[in-house]
Amino acid sequence: MYRQIVVLTGAGISAESGLRTFRDQDGLWEEHKIEDVATPEGYQRDPEMVERFYNERWQQLHDGNVEPNAAHLALARLENEFDGQLLVVTQNIDDLHERAGSRRLLHMHGELTKGRCPRSQQTFLLTDHFSVHHTCTCCIPAQRLRPHVVWFGEMPIGLDRIQHALDTCDLFIAIGTSGTVYPAAGFVDTANHHGAQTVEVNLIEADRHSQFQYHLQGKASEIVPQLVEQILQGQIISDQVNLAAQG
Incomplete structure (x- = not known):
């Protein structure tokens, strides 16, 4: 035993x-460059684009056909x-x-269904898509949540x-x-x-x-x-x- x-x-x-698996044979993640959607630097450059990327993954996960x-x-x-x-x-x-x-x-x-406070690292369950309105309740002023996903260059x-x-x-x-x-x-x-x-x-x-x-x-x-x-x-x-x- x-x-x-x-x-x-x-x-x-x-x-x-x-x-769908993120990484395609050409090295792209769902037709995006990895450095644009899966790195802290990409998020700093364009947080809205990164949020859209993960919102699409979130939508696929909750469309009723994935079990x-x-x-x-x-x-x-x-x-x-x-x-x-x-x-x-x-x-x-x-x-x-x-x-x-x-x-x-x-x-x-990390987890697609959670956001994370960039200051305290506390996580919060998401019930809908990422937006600028998703903020933490642990900080004053409240911090905008980032995807709770480990990006390249971050520690698992x-x-x-x-x-x-x-x-x-x-x-x-x-x-x-x-x-x-x-x-x-x-x-x-x-x-x-x-x-x-x-x-x-x-x-x-x-x-x-x-x-x-x-x-x-x-x-x-x-x-x-x-x-x-x-x-x-x-x-x-x-x-x-x-x-x-x-x-």
């Missing part, structure tokens, strides 16, 4: 729910039924994990908590993420170093330099429910499980 599990999720799990998929639901089930410790770390800024029922959750890149959220979880886990699963950008790229190395089993779930073939012990290729919505079922049954991941998931 596993006792402590860390799960990292990326854009691939949300893409199966119909959310948690079977992988989100399986991870929520794991949280509810697993007797040990579980931490889901997501690189995604959507709220699909929450909608599925996950609560032991850390958004390392909760790294100390993530590091502690990786130091003590016996199973690390990465779902729908390339895991090639630091600090997330180092998570598998940390887990391996401390003797955990490491499993990657992705649509694409494993990179030949991958540090993961097991690579399960296919849709997260198909593979993750199988993995969760096996974990809850007390099964240890093995080559047989690997082959069954791919088959």
Whole structure:
């Protein structure tokens, strides 16, 4: 039986729910230059344009057609039924994990549904689109809220908590993420170093330099429910499980 599990999720799990991934093959984010919409400098130059960009993402998330998929639901089930410790770390800024029922959750890149006071760093839940009227209640005078999103050049959220979880886990699963950008790229190395089993779930073939012990290729919505079922049954991941998931 596993006792402590860390799960990292990326854009691939949300893409199966119909959310477009930000970064296109040409390096643009939804036809925008990254430096214009995903850096503090871009926000300082044109906050209204940056707000429009995230408002479009917010609208897509709440248009009624985007719902948690079977992988989100399986991870929520794991949280509810697993007797040990579980931490889901997501690189995604959507709220699909929450909608599925996950609560032991850390958004390392922020949350689309929140704004943040630039002075106190306190966060506030957004019930509608960003505008100049969204201000904090923690400062005098009130500060204009910025998107609660970790931009390039900023420090991801909760790294100390993530590091502690990786130091003590016996199973690390990465779902729908390339895991090639630091600090997330180092998570598998940390887990391996401390003797955990490491499993990657992705649509694409494993990179030949991958540090993961097991690579399960296919849709997260198909593979993750199988993995969760096996974990809850007390099964240890093995080559047989690997082959069954791919088959």
